[in-house]
Amino acid sequence: MNGPKSRSEERQGELSLAEQAYRAIRDRLIMLDIRPGAPINEDQLSQSLGFGRTPVREALKRLQYERLIATFPRRGTFATEVNITDLAHISEVRRQLEPMAAAQAARRATAADRARLTELLRELESAGEQGRSPDDLMRLDLAVHRAIYAATHNPYLEDTLVAYDNLATRVWCLFVDRLPGMAGHIGEHGPLLRTITAADPDKAAELARSHVEGFERAIREAI
Structure with a gap:
């Protein structure tokens, strides 16, 4: 029998998969676990985080709006550089x-x-x-x-x-x-x-x- 869930687990359970994926990827970008300039691969993120491609794709759309990732035609999607200026x-x-x-x-x-x-x-x-x-x-x-x-x-x-x-x-x-x-x-x-x-x-x-x-x-x- 499973024990009672912690408060953090309960909060996570209340979040949509897209929100959970967003927070997980966001924090990797913020803490530079995904290095500035690194390519962003949807399939790799899906596998490493345990989410389907749809919530990961939705999360990446938000992260692009927040200037944490950038997409370039014919090149792909990358973590934004950290520009001191x-x-x-x-x-x-x-x-x-x-x-x-x-x-x-x-x-x-x-x-x-x-x-x-x-x-x-x-x-x-x-x-x-x-x-x-x-x-x-x-x-x-x-x-x-x-x-x-x-x-x-x-x-x-x-x-x-x-x-x-x-x-x-x-x-x-x-x-x-x-x-x-x-x-x-x-x-x-x-x-x-x-x-x-x-x-x-x-x-x-x-x-x-x-x-x-x-x-x-x-x-x-x-x-």
Whole structure:
């Protein structure tokens, strides 16, 4: 007899196959498990992920729209290159929207949102003690950002920021070996999470803006 499903398994079960395929391929692209410039093969992805070709094809359409893959006539489909010149454009958008999202999360977070943010705060606090790998830290950073965006309860703002955070994370992954202070950068989320759960929108916006600016500065210093 099978035991009870975990919460993550239950959530996965509620998602369509296309959504599951999208998230799996997206995260491979974000974390550079699929390297920039690498060819994208539908059949190989279907086999490695255990999905049929139809959900994979639907996922790839979304990923092309989000600038994570690109299709060229007579050449095929490839993971997009990580172009450092894009960092200024990405940061320009995030400097405006990240503070707005943090402030709205502080205003609108439900009890369930606050519980999730508190759970992530505890994970952040223990991350330094556990000496987690850069890959684990990066995934924790993504989880924190996505939880804050979800707490805005504005699906348009959430989708926009997830897309830009994904692009920013690819830049970060490219230079991770030159960023020894990564744990400290991720640790900056601690005060932000506390401020959001304390329902202080002005302070949350200020901390979010500082975090984005610090990220861009750290990447430029690493180049």
